[in-house]
Amino acid sequence: MLVWCPPLSDPAGALRAARAIEKPERRLSALLTLARHDRDALCTHKLDTSISALMAGGASAAAGLAARRLAVLGSHSVEHLLPAIRVGAAARGVAAATHVGGYGQFRQELLIGDTALAAFAPDTILLATDAAALLPAVPLNSTQEVADAAVASATESLIRLWHAARSRYGAMPLQQTLARQATALIGCNEHLLPGSPATLAAELDRSIRRAAAREGVPLIDLSRLPEAIGSNLLIDPVRWHQAKQLINPVLAPLFGELVAQVLAAQSGKSRKCLVLDCDHTLWGGVVGDDGLAGLRLGQGSPEGEAFAAFQRYVAGLARRGIILAVCSKNDETVARSVFDLHPEMVLRSPDIACFVANWQDKASNLRSIAATLNIGVDSLVFVDDNPVERAIVRRELPEVAVPELPGDVCGYPERIAAAGWFETVQLTGDDFARATSYAANAHRALASAQATDVDGFLSSLDMVMDARPIGALDRARAVQLINKSNQFNLTTLRRTPEELQEVLATPGALALAVRLRDAFGDSGLVSVVIARPDAALPADAWLIDTWLMSCRVLGRGVERAVLGVLLEAAKKRNVSMLTGMFRPSGRNHMVEQHYASLGFTACAGGDGLPEDATYWRLAVAGAVPPPHHIKVHHDDDAAADLCRLDAGHV
Amino acid sequence: MMMTQQQIYAGLTQVMCDVFDTDDITLTPATTARDVAGWDSQAHILLIVAAEQHFGVRFGTADFESMRNVGEFAALIDAKLKN
Numbered sequence: 001m002l003v004w005c006p007p008l009s010d011p012a013g014a015l016r017a018a019r020a021i022e023k024p025e026r027r028l029s030a031l032l033t034l035a036r037h038d039r040d041a042l043c044t045h046k047l048d049t050s051i052s053a054l055m056a057g058g059a060s061a062a063a064g065l066a067a068r069r070l071a072v073l074g075s076h077s078v079e080h081l082l083p084a085i086r087v088g089a090a091a092r093g094v095a096a097a098t099h100v101g102g103y104g105q106f107r108q109e110l111l112i113g114d115t116a117l118a119a120f121a122p123d124t125i126l127l128a129t130d131a132a133a134l135l136p137a138v139p140l141n142s143t144q145e146v147a148d149a150a151v152a153s154a155t156e157s158l159i160r161l162w163h164a165a166r167s168r169y170g171a172m173p174l175q176q177t178l179a180r181q182a183t184a185l186i187g188c189n190e191h192l193l194p195g196s197p198a199t200l201a202a203e204l205d206r207s208i209r210r211a212a213a214r215e216g217v218p219l220i221d222l223s224r225l226p227e228a229i230g231s232n233l234l235i236d237p238v239r240w241h242q243a244k245q246l247i248n249p250v251l252a253p254l255f256g257e258l259v260a261q262v263l264a265a266q267s268g269k270s271r272k273c274l275v276l277d278c279d280h281t282l283w284g285g286v287v288g289d290d291g292l293a294g295l296r297l298g299q300g301s302p303e304g305e306a307f308a309a310f311q312r313y314v315a316g317l318a319r320r321g322i323i324l325a326v327c328s329k330n331d332e333t334v335a336r337s338v339f340d341l342h343p344e345m346v347l348r349s350p351d352i353a354c355f356v357a358n359w360q361d362k363a364s365n366l367r368s369i370a371a372t373l374n375i376g377v378d379s380l381v382f383v384d385d386n387p388v389e390r391a392i393v394r395r396e397l398p399e400v401a402v403p404e405l406p407g408d409v410c411g412y413p414e415r416i417a418a419a420g421w422f423e424t425v426q427l428t429g430d431d432f433a434r435a436t437s438y439a440a441n442a443h444r445a446l447a448s449a450q451a452t453d454v455d456g457f458l459s460s461l462d463m464v465m466d467a468r469p470i471g472a473l474d475r476a477r478a479v480q481l482i483n484k485s486n487q488f489n490l491t492t493l494r495r496t497p498e499e500l501q502e503v504l505a506t507p508g509a510l511a512l513a514v515r516l517r518d519a520f521g522d523s524g525l526v527s528v529v530i531a532r533p534d535a536a537l538p539a540d541a542w543l544i545d546t547w548l549m550s551c552r553v554l555g556r557g558v559e560r561a562v563l564g565v566l567l568e569a570a571k572k573r574n575v576s577m578l579t580g581m582f583r584p585s586g587r588n589h590m591v592e593q594h595y596a597s598l599g600f601t602a603c604a605g606g607d608g609l610p611e612d613a614t615y616w617r618l619a620v621a622g623a624v625p626p627p628h629h630i631k632v633h634h635d636d637d638a639a640a641d642l643c644r645l646d647a648g649h650v
Numbered sequence: 651m652m653m654t655q656q657q658i659y660a661g662l663t664q665v666m667c668d669v670f671d672t673d674d675i676t677l678t679p680a681t682t683a684r685d686v687a688g689w690d691s692q693a694h695i696l697l698i699v700a701a702e703q704h705f706g707v708r709f710g711t712a713d714f715e716s717m718r719n720v721g722e723f724a725a726l727i728d729a730k731l732k733n
Binding site for chain 2: 041042045046049079080237238239241242243245249250
């Protein structure tokens with residue numbers, strides 16, 4: 001259920017053993033360790049019984065837990081959720097004392113006052129409300145205006161309750177978002193009925209979120225919970241009708257975690273730094289064994305794409321203020337070379353605040369990372385694909401949060417997000433300061449996207465093209481493009497990896513890998529062009545037997561910039577004539593006039609050239625490269641310095 | 651799946667010990683909530699949920715009126731298991 005927590009093999013036995021510990025501090029510490037494991041509702045209840053007894057005895061202060069006094073006022077039953085809230089909070093370093101309001105009494109308790117609630121003296125009040133309890137009755141055939149007024153008035157009365165929580169009790173209000181309870185009367189187009197319960201609830205939910213942001217009220221967002229775990233629904237209609245329990249008691253631990261995450265954030269217990277392993281965590285493969293070219297990362301394989309997607313998630317965390325660190329068993333130069341040189345890396349050296357790659361144990365390295373960054377070890381989240389490393393760190397440094405990870409990297413982002421260690425109830429200036437440079441980039445992109453003319457738009461994209469001979473790192477993606485592209489493909493000449501290798505080894509041939517990035521991101525390897533001498537042509541002519549491009553970058557002028565590169569390369573090699581070939585495949589009409597538009601003139605083919613094609617030529621000497629808006633980096637002699645460097649590693 | 655009365659009572663006893671966090675419960679058909687310490691309305695739902703999981707059955711809204719004592723509870727489980 002708590003998928004980011006390690007499982008317990010024998011929960012009953014572990015609980016018995018922990019309860020048997022005589023010294024209260026050690027017993028509490030053992031129970032808290034159990035609380036940080038995956039646990040079902042019953043196990044959570046039992047942990048709560050033992051932990052609450054110890055807390056009542058005053059053990060929490062000694063254990064360094066922050067104290068919170070949480071009142072839960074509900075329009076539905078919430079008692080069954082308290083044990084899970086208390087255990088979840090304790091696992092995150094918060095000792096939560098709890099109080100439950102009278103069923104459905106939340107308005108009176110807040111607006112008129114309640115002696116029991118006042119006596120409890122809450123510092124936090126969670127409003128667990130459902131749409132039916134908040135919305136005034138409106139007829140089903142209400143106009144949009146009537147529905148809007150109902151939503152506005154329900155929002156207004158909630159805001160008054162938040163104010164009352166603050167002014168009457170001096171407590172921070174927390175607001176639970178609305179669950180999807182109402183069944184659609186229409187379906188997909190429910191919004192056509194502004195007065196339907198489902199439409200009203202959806203509108204009110206949106207309105208509550210906006211009001212909460214304005215009022216500085218943290219949310220407990222039920223939409224973050226899965227709708228079901230196995231056959232257990234989050235909202236079980238049987239429990240609703242039986243006991244007005246909105247949240248299924250079987251899934252109470254999940255709800256408890258949600259509240260605990262926010263209580264922890266409110267108590268300054270959120271984590272600050274994400275520490276990442278490298279091999280098999282940020283990329284597929286082991287850089288020390290497989291070399292840069294052997295890594296699976298980025299375009300070319302589903303696994304590589306998944307690693308890149310994980311890196312993008314991590315980059316997003318960094319942008320909103322989470323510090324990144326690396327902790328890897330590697331030679332530092334080898335590990336760093338991936339960050340500095342691999343073209344598909346999303347994370348780069350400057351993104352990493354503390355880079356530790358050596359052969360020492362990871363617990364020591366995590367301690368030194370925390371010391372270097374001047375933060376506590378309890379501010380770290382450590383992500384490592386290796387279950388053994390995870391287990392060692394959990395044992396040696398229980399303060400470090402170490403998520404259980406699925407076998408497939410594509411599940412890493414959701415897993416880390418579900419754990420909620422980076423929850424925050426307020427974004428501060430500090431968070432943004434860490435992200436200033438990114439924010440500036442985003443502003444530039446926004447401004448340029450507002451340009452209306454095509455040239456203005458293209459130049460606003462800040463496109464940068466990198467064209468160089470296909471190297472070891474490009475081969476997989478190049479072969480994929482050669483065998484997959486149909487539309488922007490002049491000859492549809494398919495090649496196996498071996499056949500491509502043969503071309504690369506042909507003297508006088510040029511096979512270009514073209515990458516494009518712009519203000520919005522990196523499009524990766526988008527175009528492949530192969531030009532080579534051919535027996536059917538004069539010795540100083542090139543036959544362009546392959547010119548293809550990914551349709552994602554159509555209309556950007558990439559082909560014009562590529563022609564510029566071809567012309568320069570041809571001059572350098574004393575090639576005087578470019579011969580283009582267009583072979584209709586039935587799917588490549590869009591490039592029928594490709595060569596004409598680039599200034600080539602139609603010509604006859606020649607003996608030994610395929611007859612099902614049209615031919616075009618361009619004399620290199622007088623050719624004027626067509627204009628474009630792309631900044632071009634190219635080196636047509638050296639394939640990737642990466643390959644040379646790579647050879648050194650392997 | 652069929653279970654004998656004895657198996658059902660043994661299963662229910664195990665579930666109750668788990669829910670009430672004790673190993674000292676003796677059930678008879680006449681046992682009611684009043685006879686077991688901690689058997690309040692909250693625990694009652696936990697008990698139903700735990701019994702559902704233990705026996706692999708599901709109780710519906712129509713079933714709760716006929717759960718006045720352990721005998722009725724066991725009979726209901728028996729009926730669900732036979733379906």
